[in-house]
Amino acid sequence: xxxxxxLVIVLGALVYGLYRYAGLRAWHAVVCTLFGFxxxxxxxxxxxxxxxxxxxxxxxxIKI
Numbered sequence: 001x002x003x004x005x006x007l008v009i010v011l012g013a014l015v016y017g018l019y020r021y022a023g024l025r026a027w028h029a030v031v032c033t034l035f036g037f038x039x040x041x042x043x044x045x046x047x048x049x050x051x052x053x054x055x056x057x058x059x060x061x062i063k064i
Contacts, residue, residue, distance in 0.1 A: 007056065 018024040039045065 007052070 015024070015029055019026070019029065039048070
């Protein structure tokens with residue numbers, strides 16, 4: 001059975017876990033979010049997007 005989970009949901013759960021258990025402050029999350037938005041508008045955005053797709057494809061091919 002294949003399970004498809006949005007990367008946004010996974011990252012949101014990771015941020016919640018860090019906030020809850022690792023002492024992530026709200027302003028840390030805001031700074032990281034703003035950095036992500038600014039990074040998305042740079043010339044590196046296509047390479048980052050392709051790298052994330054490749055990693056997701058690799059993970060989806062692993063049989064457990």
